[in-house]
Structures are given as C-alpha cells and as structure tokens.
Amino acid sequence: MTLTGYPRADGRKGIRNTVVVAYLVECAHFVASKVVACFPDDDVQLIGFPGCFPNEYAAQMMERLCTHPNVGAVLFVSLGCESFDKVRASNAVAASGRPVKTLVIQKAGGTMSTVEAGRDWVRGALAEIGTQARVPMDVSELIVGTVCGGSDGTSGISGNPAAGRAFDLLVGAGAACIFEETGELIGCEEIMAERAVTPELGQELRAAVQKAERYYATLGYGSFAAGNAAGGLSTIEEKSLGAYVKSGESPISGLIKPGDIPPRGGLYLMDVVPDGDVRFGFPNISDNAEIVEMIASGAHLSLFVTGRGSVVGSAISPVVKICANPDTYRALADDMDVNAGDIIEGLRSIDAVGEEIRDVVLAVAGGQQTRSEAMGHREFILTYKTFAPIGPACLPAA
Amino acid sequence: MTGPFLLLHAADNVLVARRTTPEGTEVALDSAAVRLTRTVPLAHKIARHAIAPGDTILKYGLPIGTATEAIAPGDHVHVHNIRSNYTPTHALQDADGVSAGVAQ
Numbered sequence: 001m002t003l004t005g006y007p008r009a010d011g012r013k014g015i016r017n018t019v020v021v022a023y024l025v026e027c028a029h030f031v032a033s034k035v036v037a038c039f040p041d042d043d044v045q046l047i048g049f050p051g052c053f054p055n056e057y058a059a060q061m062m063e064r065l066c067t068h069p070n071v072g073a074v075l076f077v078s079l080g081c082e083s084f085d086k087v088r089a090s091n092a093v094a095a096s097g098r099p100v101k102t103l104v105i106q107k108a109g110g111t112m113s114t115v116e117a118g119r120d121w122v123r124g125a126l127a128e129i130g131t132q133a134r135v136p137m138d139v140s141e142l143i144v145g146t147v148c149g150g151s152d153g154t155s156g157i158s159g160n161p162a163a164g165r166a167f168d169l170l171v172g173a174g175a176a177c178i179f180e181e182t183g184e185l186i187g188c189e190e191i192m193a194e195r196a197v198t199p200e201l202g203q204e205l206r207a208a209v210q211k212a213e214r215y216y217a218t219l220g221y222g223s224f225a226a227g228n229a230a231g232g233l234s235t236i237e238e239k240s241l242g243a244y245v246k247s248g249e250s251p252i253s254g255l256i257k258p259g260d261i262p263p264r265g266g267l268y269l270m271d272v273v274p275d276g277d278v279r280f281g282f283p284n285i286s287d288n289a290e291i292v293e294m295i296a297s298g299a300h301l302s303l304f305v306t307g308r309g310s311v312v313g314s315a316i317s318p319v320v321k322i323c324a325n326p327d328t329y330r331a332l333a334d335d336m337d338v339n340a341g342d343i344i345e346g347l348r349s350i351d352a353v354g355e356e357i358r359d360v361v362l363a364v365a366g367g368q369q370t371r372s373e374a375m376g377h378r379e380f381i382l383t384y385k386t387f388a389p390i391g392p393a394c395l396p397a398a
Numbered sequence: 399m400t401g402p403f404l405l406l407h408a409a410d411n412v413l414v415a416r417r418t419t420p421e422g423t424e425v426a427l428d429s430a431a432v433r434l435t436r437t438v439p440l441a442h443k444i445a446r447h448a449i450a451p452g453d454t455i456l457k458y459g460l461p462i463g464t465a466t467e468a469i470a471p472g473d474h475v476h477v478h479n480i481r482s483n484y485t486p487t488h489a490l491q492d493a494d495g496v497s498a499g500v501a502q
Contacts, residue, residue: 152441153414153415153440153441153442153443154440154441156458157404157406157414157441186484186485187460187461187462187483187484191460213484213485216485217485221485221486222482222484222485222486222487224485224487229476229477229487231439231441232414232415232439232440232441232442232443232476234443234455234462234463234475234476234477234480234482234487235462235463235477235480235481235482235483235484235487236482236484236485236487237461237462237463237482237483237484238457238462238463241457241458241460241462245458307441325440325441326417326440327418327440344416344417344440344441345416345417346416
C-alpha cells in the first residue's frame with residue numbers, strides 16, 4: 001500500500017508536519033505554552049525539558065524529537081541561565097533543513113515580548129511549511145511503537161496479542177516495529193532470547209532484562225501498579241507474559257536504546273532501563289515517558305494497549321488506543337480507537353482485531369486523526385537518565 | 399470460547415474469567431462441578447484443580463509464580479495465595495482484588 005509523507009533531508013518521511021515549541025527549562029514552560037496557545041487551530045505542539053542541570057540523555061532526546069520526521073519547524077524557548085545546550089540543539093535542527101529559532105526570555109524583554117516574538121515566528125513557519133508537498137511513502141518506511149498501560153488481566157488475552165498480530169503484519173510489509181519496557185519482560189527473557197536473529201543478540205536481550213531486574217530490586221519494587229492487581233494480575237511475571245505478546249511472533253532483529261533509530265525493517269526491543277548505578281528513580285515514571293522514547297527512536301505512531309483504561313495521547317506522533325477490556329471499552333469508548341474486548345466476549349478473533357489495528361495504523365499514517373489527536377491530547381514528559389551506547393551484537397547486519 | 403472461564407493453555411492450572419462471575423455460580427471443572435465461594439471479577443483467575451503449596455502456577459502454559467498455600471478447585475487465585483518468583487507484588491492493599499476504594 002502506498003501512503004504519502006513529508007520528505008525530510010535525511011531521507012525519512014513524516015506523516016504529520018508539526019511546528020514544535022520546546023522549552024529548555026521549566027522556567028520557560030509557561031511562556032512556551034502561551035505561544036502554543038496562540039494557535040488553537042494549527043498543528044503547533046508543546047514539548048520541553050524541565051531540568052536546569054545538564055543530562056546527555058535529555059539533550060540527545062530533544063535533538064531526536066526536534067528532527068523527527070513528523071516535525072516541520074522548531075521554536076526553542078530558553079530562560080537564558082539554564083544548562084541546556086541550546087546552540088547544539090539549534091544547530092542540529094538547522095542541519096536537518098528545518099526552520100528553527102531560539103528565543104531567550106531574559107534577552108527578549110520578558111513574558112509578553114517573548115510570547116509576541118514567538119507567535120510571529122510560528123506564524124511565519126506555518127506559512128513556510130504549509131507549502132510543502134507530500135510524496136509517495138511505502139509501509140516499509142514506517143516505524144511503529146507499542147506500549148501498554150493501565151494493564152489488567154484482559155490486556156494479555158485480547159489487546160496485546162491483537163497488537164502483536166498487527167506487528168506481524170506490519171513487519172511482514174517491511175515496517176520497523178519497536179516494543180519496550182524491559183522491566184515488564186521479567187520472566188520472559190529466555191523465550192524472548194530464542195527469537196533473536198543471532199545467539200549474540202539473544203544474550204543482549206537476556207542481559208537487558210536481567211539489568212531491569214537488578215534495577216527494580218534496588219528500588220525495592222517492580223513495575224506493578226495497584227490497578228494491575230485489582231484487574232486480576234498477581235505477579236510481575238504474569239504481567240510480563242501478557243505484555244510480551246504485544247511483540248507478536250516475528251524474529252527479533254535488534255536491541256536499541258531510546259533515541260537509536262532502527263536501521264531497517266524488522267522487530268526491535270527497546271531497552272529503557274538506565275545503565276550504571278541507580279540514580280534517577282523509576283526508569284519510566286509514566287506511560288508517556290515510554291511513548292516519548294519511542295518517538296525519539298523515530299516512531300511515526302504508537303499502539304497503546306490498555307485494560308483498565310487510559311485517555312492519553314502524545315505530542316509529535318499519534319497514539320492509537322486499543323482497549324483490551326470490554327467493560328472498560330463501554331465506559332471509555334470515546335477515547336478508544338479499537339475495541340479488542342470483542343475477543344474476550346467471543347465476538348471476533350485475535351486475527352480479525354489484529355487486521356483492524358493494521359488498517360487503523362495505515363489510515364492514521366494517511367492523515368486520519370486518532371481519538372486522542374482529535375481531542376487535542378498532547379501529553380509529553382522528559383526526565384533524567386543515563387545510557388551507554390549499544391554494543392556491536394545489538395544490531396546484527398541484515 | 400464459551401462459559402464464564404477461559405482455559406488459555408492445556409498445561410494451565412488456572413482459568414481466567416471472561417466476565418465478572420457471581421458468587422454461587424456453578425463452574426464445570428475437569429474433576430467435578432464447583433460453586434464459586436466469592437464473586438470473581440473479569441480477568442481474575444480460579445484454580446482449575448487442586449494446587450499444593452509450592453506448586454508452580456501456569457498461565458499461557460508458562461510459570462507466573464508459586465502457590466503459598468493449598469488452593470482448592472474453583473478458588474480465587476491471586477496475590478493472597480501465590481507469589482512472584484522474581485520481585486514481590488507491592489500492591490498489597492489489593493490482595494483480594496476488591497479492596498475498598500479500588501473501582502472494579
């Protein structure tokens with residue numbers, strides 16, 4: 001199937017053409033949000049990093065996000081005294097061929113003057129990128145992520161296996177698909193390692209899960225929320241087995257870390273647990289932190305499977321919400337794109353829902369808005385982490 | 399897929415509720431029929447047959463933990479009678495899955 005996308009200088013194509021306004025410290029958040037608020041009817045979105053102190057992970061994430069194929073232009077809003085390297089970020093965006101501007105509040109005359117200058121620049125950027133033409137795009141050029149959140153005992157029976165079936169169809173069509181949350185794969189490391197395309201990659205997958213187990217043991221608890229237990233899940237390995245099935249049945253082609261972009265089609269595991277000592281608390285403090293990492297690795301859109309019910313979307317890349325639980329679907333239907341609860345009730349097969357998810361992915365890639373997009377959900381969160389580069393066994397040659 | 403409980407894998411010793419199933423419901427198990435002694439919420443588990451302390455709990459045909467006490471056929475299987483073989487389940491306030499203040 002042929003889609004269309006916005007061509008970027010690095011050869012990738014975007015399914016959206018968003019103007020991003022990025023604050024570089026919490027002190028600039030309000031001003032940046034006021035700029036975005038000037039454009040209620042345009043695709044102008046707010047992202048940012050709240051920290052004042054330097055962190056290489058956050059710097060690299062911002063670069064990857066601001067040069068994501070769905071992004072057409074970038075406005076950085078700085079207070080002026082924070083540590084974020086705004087010159088490096090701006091240079092990276094400029095090198096990608098996108099319009100970019102940095103406003104420094106302390107030099108621009110304060111809140112009102114900066115908002116006015118930002119509004120004027122965004123207006124010009126919208127006019128400039130509004131003339132960009134779309135070009136043909138193949139399914140094999142898509143990167144799709146999957147996360148699950150608000151999980152319960154239905155997630156692993158309906159929503160996640162259906163998402164896995166969609167992944168198999170997309171990987172079969174040449175797309176790159178990414179699954180993640182190694183802390184929710186504890187107990188699956190051996191069966192997962194057997195799916196790796198090389199034994200060396202299998203060892204890397206195993207090691208990533210073992211790292212997650214050590215990390216959570218140090219914190220004193222695993223990735224298990226109260227709602228998981230209320231929803232019928234009893235142990236981390238039960239949650240893990242339910243989460244793992246969203247990877248489908250394709251061979252695992254590689255292991256990446258947040259910000260690494262899959263080099264070709266195939267199925268990839270994202271290792272989201274920081275390397276080194278436990279320093280920053282919980283690896284991902286909310287589902288949106290996971291979605292942001294998917295986007296930083298180039299995901300054009302993400303599949304989000306929920307049993308308990310989540311209403312989030314995301315900045316930059318659309319979120320397709322798949323509801324695993326038929327009771328939750330009835331309660332939150334307006335927020336859901338796909339009703340996988342049909343599987344629990346015996347109305348449709350896993351294959352049929354998997355095909356629907358694939359079709360929704362292609363429709364959204366073609367421009368159709370997801371439920372969360374249409375309602376204006378643009379959640380975003382970026383935290384502190386530290387990662388070592390991936391090893392040579394993580395991306396075996398095709 | 400019929401009846402209120404699903405068998406996900408032939409090797410499993412638990413069944414999963416495909417809808418919230420009231421106390422007193424008669425459930426046909428392999429050995430005999432049992433009556434549920436409590437309401438089992440959607441997606442919660444019951445024992446398919448008698449489970450001894452220390453037995454591995456199998457779901458999807460794979461281990462999800464270890465029984466901490468004897469579990470009779472038809473009993474609710476959850477954080478009150480099984481434990482993880484990896485990290486403890488910290489959401490102890492939901493041990494029975496129907497704690498006050500947690501919407502079902």
